[in-house]
Structure formats: structure tokens, C-alpha cells
Amino acid sequence: MQVTPDLLREIEQFLYREARLLDNRQFHRWAELLAEDLRYWMPMRSNRYPANSKAIASLDEAHQETHDLTEAHELAVMDETRESLIRRIERLDSGFAWAEDPPSRTRHFISNVELEPTENPAEIRAYSNFILYRTRGEREEDFYVGSREDILRRTGETWQITYRKIVLDQSVLSAKNVSNFF
Amino acid sequence: MVAEMQGLVNSERGLVSRRIFIEPDIYQQELERIFARCWLFLCHQSQIPNPGDYFTTYMGEDPVLVMRDSGGSVNAFLNVCRHRGNRLCRAESGNAATITCAYHGWTFGNTGKLVAVPNLQDAYFGELDLDQWNLIPVAQLDDYKGMIFATFDPDAPPLREYLGEMAWYLDSFFDRREGGVEVVGGVHKWVVPCNWKLPAENFGGDAYHVSWSHLSAIRAGFAGDFRLRNTGGSLVSPGQGHCVITLGGGDIAEAPEPELVAYEQDTRPEVVARLGPRAEQVSPIVGTVFPNLSIIRSTSHSFRVWHPKGPGEIEIWAWIFVDKAAPPQVKEALRVNGLRGFGPSGTFEQDDMDNWQECTHTSRGVVSRRYDLNMQMGLGHEEYRPDLGGLASDYRLSESNHRQFYRRWADLMAAEQWQDLPA
Ligand code: FES
Ligand SMILES: [Fe+2]
Numbered sequence: 177m178q179v180t181p182d183l184l185r186e187i188e189q190f191l192y193r194e195a196r197l198l199d200n201r202q203f204h205r206w207a208e209l210l211a212e213d214l215r216y217w218m219p220m221r222s223n224r225y226p227a228n229s230k231a232i233a234s235l236d237e238a239h240q241e242t243h244d245l246t247e248a249h250e251l252a253v254m255d256e257t258r259e260s261l262i263r264r265i266e267r268l269d270s271g272f273a274w275a276e277d278p279p280s281r282t283r284h285f286i287s288n289v290e291l292e293p294t295e296n297p298a299e300i301r302a303y304s305n306f307i308l309y310r311t312r313g314e315r316e317e318d319f320y321v322g323s324r325e326d327i328l329r330r331t332g333e334t335w336q337i338t339y340r341k342i343v344l345d346q347s348v349l350s351a352k353n354v355s356n357f358f
Numbered sequence: 359m360v361a362e363m364q365g366l367v368n369s370e371r372g373l374v375s376r377r378i379f380i381e382p383d384i385y386q387q388e389l390e391r392i393f394a395r396c397w398l399f400l401c402h403q404s405q406i407p408n409p410g411d412y413f414t415t416y417m418g419e420d421p422v423l424v425m426r427d428s429g430g431s432v433n434a435f436l437n438v439c440r441h442r443g444n445r446l447c448r449a450e451s452g453n454a455a456t457i458t459c460a461y462h463g464w465t466f467g468n469t470g471k472l473v474a475v476p477n478l479q480d481a482y483f484g485e486l487d488l489d490q491w492n493l494i495p496v497a498q499l500d501d502y503k504g505m506i507f508a509t510f511d512p513d514a515p516p517l518r519e520y521l522g523e524m525a526w527y528l529d530s531f532f533d534r535r536e537g538g539v540e541v542v543g544g545v546h547k548w549v550v551p552c553n554w555k556l557p558a559e560n561f562g563g564d565a566y567h568v569s570w571s572h573l574s575a576i577r578a579g580f581a582g583d584f585r586l587r588n589t590g591g592s593l594v595s596p597g598q599g600h601c602v603i604t605l606g607g608g609d610i611a612e613a614p615e616p617e618l619v620a621y622e623q624d625t626r627p628e629v630v631a632r633l634g635p636r637a638e639q640v641s642p643i644v645g646t647v648f649p650n651l652s653i654i655r656s657t658s659h660s661f662r663v664w665h666p667k668g669p670g671e672i673e674i675w676a677w678i679f680v681d682k683a684a685p686p687q688v689k690e691a692l693r694v695n696g697l698r699g700f701g702p703s704g705t706f707e708q709d710d711m712d713n714w715q716e717c718t719h720t721s722r723g724v725v726s727r728r729y730d731l732n733m734q735m736g737l738g739h740e741e742y743r744p745d746l747g748g749l750a751s752d753y754r755l756s757e758s759n760h761r762q763f764y765r766r767w768a769d770l771m772a773a774e775q776w777q778d779l780p781a
Binding site: 218220222223224225230231232233234235236237238239240241246247249250251252253254255256260263264266267268270271272273274275347348349350351352353354355 | 408409410411428447448449450451452453454455456457458460468542543544545546547548549550551570571573574575577578579580673677678690693694697698701702703704705707708709711712713715
């Protein structure tokens with residue numbers, strides 16, 4: 177798929193609309209934007225010495241661990257399918273989901289949208305940055321800041337999310353929990 | 359100042375003062391008398407398998423560096439440079455022959471030895487005795503079934519004695535099959551505004567909250583419906599403040615994934631043969647090793663440390679563990695279900711944070727603080743069971759473990775030395 181100014185505009189609008197659905201807590205409508213084969217993945221960051229660091233002299237180069245992001249087979253904050261996200265939504269519907277009862281008030285800010293073609297002509301890769309502000313109860317406030325890499329698939333008039341990688345910038349999360357969607 | 363412990367915990371009547379969740383003096387005394395004395399969990403052997411591997415953590419609020427030296431033995435030190443007290447290692451894990459302090463460049467080897475100091479000849483006139491300025495080691499370090507523990511107290515009893523009857527219960531989590539367990543790569547780390555004892559007591563004995571606090575996750579299919587089961591099971595206190603929640607023998611509370619349920623069934627004969635007849639009577643699913651290591655082996659298989667960060671804040675550091683001998687698809691199912699159930703986004707765990715936060719915050723009110731907390735469930739309906747190696751409740755719901763946890767807490771807070779502690 178070719179990247180054009182019109183396509184960029186269309187994808188931006190899609191992402192803004194998605195954010196509005198989340199902030200309005202229209203989670204079932206949001207779930208309609210998720211592809212059947214979705215992987216929704218939020219790996220974890222950690223503090224590592226880079227390979228050129230002079231703070232450390234490795235005993236064994238092979239075990240120096242310079243990557244600062246967990247890998248696919250490792251721990252993640254979230255590692256979801258469409259089905260498991262829908263179960264998370266059903267949990268919120270149950271009337272017993274105390275972490276969201278009373279609910280969070282959220283605001284998603286999406287920026288730095290960039291498109292990149294993929295091998296699949298029906299799909300486009302979209303990079304974006306986000307701030308998710310959450311306030312809850314009397315004065316709880318959390319900022320979740322990071323980037324996303326999406327693969328979006330054209331389905332008729334609209335788009336579906338088939339891959340979303342969410343990278344938070346924090347290593348130790350300062351929020352007591354992650355009970356919202358990104 | 360030593361806070362007077364009299365009257366803060368009354369385990370005979372099941373009453374606990376709210377002062378212990380909020381007051382700074384009591385918290386300072388906990389750092390001294392609990393965290394600087396007890397055996398604390400550092401990391402799992404499978405995190406640092408190779409010579410030079412290290413992992414940084416905390417014991418109480420003291421930063422600690424756990425390292426496997428070039429010869430293969432594990433040591434732990436204050437992660438603090440001896441010169442001006444800068445934090446030495448700033449990475450969470452990695453591999454090192456030597457680590458150099460970012461401030462003035464003192465260099466320490468992976469045995470903790472100070473090996474190089476810039477300007478040693480000209481500025482120190484060669485007069486600094488490097489041997490006097492090695493990293494400060496922990497007083498004792500030992501391993502139980504792959505779990506590495508340490509204490510800063512040379513007078514603390516050896517680890518095996520400190521664990522006592524809890525050792526069998528640890529076996530039931532970590533030594534079910536040949537090879538024991540290994541951890542999935544990565545550690546969940548997050549901040550929760552609550553006192554550290556609330557999660558420790560919750561994992562130690564709060565079977566009660568599960569079917570209400572976690573009903574949303576159960577209803578949404580993240581667990582088998584164990585709310586409806588009325589099996590045996592008991593709260594077991596194996597002594598010295600350690601606590602375990604058990605189901606009846608043979609019962610499981612796994613995530614409802616067919617491969618996990620099948621794995622439990624298929625391996626059961628092997629597990630019972632390995633663990634012995636007690637495994638026919640009880641299935642341990644959650645527990646706390648006093649003071650701040652908790653383990654869960656139900657819808658998620660996780661162990662976690664509740665690192666204290668002041669009276670009203672903790673960092674949770676949580677791992678997912680799997681039987682080393684489990685097939686790859688079982689390990690993968692445990693990884694995925696583990697993080698969907700417990701961890702920052704856990705469909706079970708996220709509901710706990712709120713409760714612990716509010717239980718802590720309401721302790722700020724001076725009037726609220728005058729009223730003791732109630733830990734009276736099943737008072738008098740517990741007995742010492744030699745077959746279970748501990749004090750066990752007569753019913754599967756009880757606050758008997760809470761009473762033992764806080765009794766130990768009060769004993770440690772009052773005791774000047776290990777010898778003064780009641781058994
Ligand atoms: S503080 Fe570490 S070298 Fe000075
Ligand atoms: Fe819980």
C-alpha cells in the first residue's frame with residue numbers, strides 16, 4: 177500500500193476515533209476495530225548498560241544483555257489476543273471490577289503518526305506516540321507515555337488493528353495497575 | 359527510639375492496630391528489626407546461570423548486587439560504592455568481570471573486591487589499603503531449591519532452620535518435578551501506594567477475599583469457578599510467620615486452559631511420589647515466606663517480593679515460574695496466563711492494589727487509627743496438625759494465618775536479638 181497524504185490523514189483520523197472510543201468507555205465498539213488475528217503486546221523496559229559502556233567489563237560478552245526490551249517469549253505487561261481483550265472488557269461489564277469501579281477518567285493523546293508500507297498490500301504499518309492520562313478517585317493521577325507500532329488492515333470502508341506493540345518508557349511502572357487500554 | 363510493641367498486635371484476640379501501617383517510627387524499626395535481620399529473597403538461580411552474571415535488587419531499602427563470580431559461586435553485596443556511597447551498578451542485570459563506579463571510577467571485581475582506584479599513586483601516595491574497601495557483603499547467603507536468600511544478620515539462624523516446616527511447602531511450589539523450576543525472562547516491577555504487610559498477609563492467608571475481590575476475573579473466565587467448590591483445604595502456619603493457603607489434596611485452581619489442567623492431572627502421580635503423602639491431603643496454592651516473599655501457584659504461577667519504600671509505598675517485583683521439565687506449550691501457556699492474571703495488568707491482581715491502597719490511606723486519620731483491625735475469623739478453630747507440620751485452620755476460610763503472621767511480626771519487632779524470640 178502506497179503512503180500518500182490522504183492515507184496519512186485517514187489513518188490519523190482512525191487512530192483519533194479509536195482513542196475517543198476508549199476515552200468514552202465504548203469498549204465493545206472499540207473491540208470491533210480489532211482483527212481476529214490481533215496480537216496486542218506491551219513488552220517491558222529495563223535498565224541495561226549499552227555495549228559501549230565503560231562502567232562494566234563483561235566476563236562473558238555473550239551474556240552482557242544490552243537489549244532493554246523484553247522479547248516475545250519473556251514477560252510483558254500485556255500479551256493479548258482479540259479474545260482475551262474481549263474477556264477483559266467483559267470483566268469490566270461484570271459489576272465486580274473494583275480497579276475500575278468507580279471508573280478511571282482517561283484521555284489518550286496520539287501524535288507523531290508515521291506510515292510505512294508492509295509486504296501485504298492490504299496492510300499498512302503506523303508508528304505513533306501516545307500519552308495516556310488517567311485520573312481516578314479523588315486525586316490519583318497516572319501518565320503512561322510511550323510509543324506504538326501498529327499494523328492496520330483495510331477492511332471495506334474502515335481499518336482493523338492486526339498488530340499493536342506498545343512500548344512504555346518507564347521501567348518501574350509508577351502506576352499501581354494497568355487497567356486501561358492503549 | 360524503639361517503638362513500644364505492646365498492644366499493637368493482639369493475636370489471641372485477633373486485633374491489630376492500624377498504627378503499624380502508617381507510622382514512620384514503626385517503619386524505621388521494621389527496617390532494622392525485620393528487614394536487616396530476616397532472610398530475604400534475592401533472585402532465582404536461573405536468572406544468573408553464568409559466571410559473571412549479576413542481578414540488582416533490594417533488601418529492605420538497601421540496594422543489593424547479587425553476582426556469580428568468575429569461579430561460579432554466588433555472592434551478594436550492598437550495591438554501594440565504598441568511596442562516597444554512590445550506587446555502584448545501575449543496570450538491572452547483565453554480566454561483569456568488573457564494575458566501575460560512575461563518580462570517581464573505583465573499580466570492583468565480581469567477588470566484591472576493590473581492584474582499582476584512579477590516582478592511587480599520586481593522590482593517595484599509594485597509602486590506601488584497597489583490601490579495607492571491598493564491597494560490603496551480606497552476612498549469610500544460601501539457596502533453597504534455586505531460590506537465593508540472604509540476611510544482613512550474622513546471628514540469624516541458617517536458612518534451612520529459618521524456613522523450618524515451610525521448606526516442604528516451598529517444595530510443593532518449586533520442587534514438584536526433576537530439575538525444579540526456572541523463571542520466565544523479565545521481572546514485573548511497579549509501585550503501589552500501600553504498606554508492605556497488606557500484600558504479605560493477603561497472600562499468606564486471605565482465601566476469604568478471592569470470591570469477592572476477584573469475582574470479575576472469575577466470571578470473565580480467567581479462572582475455573584473455584585467459588586462454587588467446597589473442598590477441604592486449610593490455612594496452614596508452618597511457624598516463624600510463614601503462611602500458606604491450601605486447597606484439599608488433588609484440587610487445583612489453574613487457569614482454565616485445557617493444556618494446563620491436563621498437565622496438572624498428568625504430572626500428579628509423579629508430584630505426589632516426589633512430595634510425599636502430605637500432598638494427598640493438601641494442595642498449597644498461595645503463601646508468604648516471612649516477611650515479604652509471596653508465591654502463587656493457581657491461575658498464575660508467580661513469586662514476588664513486596665519491597666518496602668516507606669510506610670505507605672511498595673514496589674512489587676514479580677516473576678513467573680515454570681517447571682523446568684514442563685513441555686514448551688505448557689511453559690508458554692503459563693507465561694501468557696500468568697501475566698494476564700497477575701502483574702500490573704493482571705485481571706486478578708489489579709483489583710487488589712486498590713484495596714491495599716485504601717486500607718493504607720485510611721490509616722492516616724487519627725480517629726480511624728484508634729480502631730483496631732479485625733482478624734478474628736475462625737478464632738479458636740485452629741489446631742496444631744503434625745501431619746501438616748503447622749497450625750491449621752479447621753475450615754478453608756480463616757484468619758488464623760493473619761494472626762500468626764502478625765504475632766511473628768510483633769515478636770521480631772520486640773526482640774533485641776534472635777535468642778529472645780519465641781519459637
Ligand atoms: S563514589 Fe564511587 S568512586 Fe567515588
Ligand atoms: Fe487478591
